[in-house]
Amino acid sequence: MLTPPEYRLINGRVYDAVPACLYRAHGNAQARQLASADWLVRDRRDGRYVATLHHGRARFFLRNSRPRPRADALDELLFDAAAGSGLRPVSDLEPLLAELGLDVLEYAERSGLAPVAEPVQLEYAGRDRYRRPLWLDYDAAKAWRRMRAAAGGDGVILDAISGFRSAHYQMGIFRRKLARGLTVSDILQVNTAPGFSEHHSGHALDIGTPGEPPAEERFEATAAFAWLQARAGAFGFGMSYPRGNRHGIAYEPWHWCWSEDAQS
Structure with missing residues (x-):
């Protein structure tokens, strides 16, 4: 119950x-x-x-x-x-990727990414920019609150654009973009395949700042990005997709992922 x-x-x-x-x-x-x-x-x-x-x-x-x-x-x-807490084994990816014309093993080898298990439970971490509940892994949620408060103390406002996304939610992103006329190859340059996103772990955040559009490269010119580059590591967050990353994902200065090992 x-x-x-x-x-x-x-x-x-x-x-x-x-x-x-x-x-x-x-x-x-x-x-x-x-x-x-x-x-x-x-x-x-x-x-x-x-x-x-x-x-x-x-x-x-x-x-x-x-x-x-x-x-x-x-x-x-x-x-x-x-x-209670724990991770849900990665499963049922084959039908999702088959809908996109992808093979799980081939995609993993080509991208250098591994399937990401989802937590059975996630913590409420406040609201995102759009007033939606923001869900994160327990430790990532604590780190996000601490980091956001520290940035605020330095006069920098960090917005959460999105946090946890399930593999099915990720698939919905692909379906919406395909309906707009994009190809799977186009989408894979900016979105990992369902089942392979760091967002599934509850550790990843897309971060913005007021007055700036979400998830655009121009975020790198903001004071928020400069603060993250200088201070995010102290809270366990690192930028996952720098320019020329080995996964073939477009440069994403807004995408940061928490890892206990990343803390300095």
Whole structure:
């Protein structure tokens, strides 16, 4: 059974669970249901709302023709919540990459990247620039709060653009870009394949600063980037994709990843 909402995300295989108080409803009926709930259960594949939980009892949203909720997946989610922290084994990547015309082993060899396991639980790290809940690994969340406070003390404002992203969320990015006419090769220059993103670990952050557009190379000209270059290492953060990186990913001055080994 899920306890009353702690500020954490339970990352199940099919569904996830998040504190209901942190999320907006998509209509009046949903608003009433969320208002009386402890947890919101979502489908990891597309983010749709599946059910709410209150004192361990599930109440499913009415969806007409939408796929029926899976009771076994909900039971599995509750089991994951009781199991506590840990990493979810990397699996089910083949269908996602096959949709993109990619082979898991070939992509790993060509890119020099390895599949990234996702945490079973993640910590609430505040809100991002768009007022969405920001989820990170427990230690990365603590480091982010400390780093952001230190930057603020130096007169520099750091914004989180995004934190944890599941492999299915990453796949959604590819689908949206493909719908806009980009090719898989184009997208792979700026996004790693689903299952291979550092964002899956809960350690990575895309960082911005007020007045600057998100995830653009011009971020390197800001005081925020200069501060990160000088100070981020002391908090365990390093820039993952400098110019000419061996993975073939475009230069990303905004993408920083936490590692205990990176602290100086």
